Amino acid sequence: MQPDTVAFRQATAVTGLGLLVQLASSFYWTPLTFVLSAAVGLPLVLAGTVLFLRTVLRLLKSKGAF
Amino acid sequence: MLPTYIIVALIVGLAVVLLLYVGAGTVADSRWGRVALLVGVVALPLLLSAGSVSFGLRQSTQTAFCLSCHEMQQYGTSLFADNRAALSAVHYQNRLISRDATCYSCHADYAMFGDVKAKMNGLHHVWVHYFGKIPDKIALYQPYPSGNCLGCHDDGRRFLEAPAHQPIMDAVYHGKVSCLACHNVAHDLGAREGHKLWQAN
Numbered sequence: 504m505q506p507d508t509v510a511f512r513q514a515t516a517v518t519g520l521g522l523l524v525q526l527a528s529s530f531y532w533t534p535l536t537f538v539l540s541a542a543v544g545l546p547l548v549l550a551g552t553v554l555f556l557r558t559v560l561r562l563l564k565s566k567g568a569f
Numbered sequence: 570m571l572p573t574y575i576i577v578a579l580i581v582g583l584a585v586v587l588l589l590y591v592g593a594g595t596v597a598d599s600r601w602g603r604v605a606l607l608v609g610v611v612a613l614p615l616l617l618s619a620g621s622v623s624f625g626l627r628q629s630t631q632t633a634f635c636l637s638c639h640e641m642q643q644y645g646t647s648l649f650a651d652n653r654a655a656l657s658a659v660h661y662q663n664r665l666i667s668r669d670a671t672c673y674s675c676h677a678d679y680a681m682f683g684d685v686k687a688k689m690n691g692l693h694h695v696w697v698h699y700f701g702k703i704p705d706k707i708a709l710y711q712p713y714p715s716g717n718c719l720g721c722h723d724d725g726r727r728f729l730e731a732p733a734h735q736p737i738m739d740a741v742y743h744g745k746v747s748c749l750a751c752h753n754v755a756h757d758l759g760a761r762e763g764h765k766l767w768q769a770n
Contacts, residue, residue, distance in 0.1 A: 511593045511606060518614045519586040525621050526579040529571040533637060534695045537625045548618045552611045559603075 521547025650760030
């Protein structure tokens, strides 16, 4: 498997985990699960986004885009 | 439970992410595949998260949300106190504030960071509720700011023309006299035992 594919998969996995936390929280909505959703789910999605964009930038750089 | 449409949207988003995880190897090879990755892994999850969190933030201003912790239930009961001197009861029963956001209407400060401060306090409440020691007597973090009262009553006729307010108007506006100095029953916590509770017919 190519390194970029692995990196894309990592980003996807982290994002998916963030969505999963939010989904699980949404079934049992209490003050605690809301905090979990906002303080764990959302940051995981943001981390996935950062990982994805970092991989894209690395890919573009390796292809001499800038 | 959150509304069905939010749950369905999160399930769809998760399914898309799972599909892209499985097919990342082939999808990343083509231009449109990379666009699909961008949409499925970045745009869609961000949009869903923003929707979910903003809905959650709105839910957290609801009276039912505050009263879902048992420590707050006596304060919920105090909204129905048959006591015309109890501020929370008067505001709630006469619909001077939204019944859906009763607690938040009075306990979130005005000005730029009022909402942020209320949310941070709320986080602390959640922490104490689940992991800390709940104090025997629940008290505000600071004296109740009259600015919160003036946010609504400021230019209200009844407030401006009340004879008792005339000599202290300047002092109230400058924060030298608190509204609670005279209106000193915020919540009638003895309502359940001592008074009849009010109920709309």
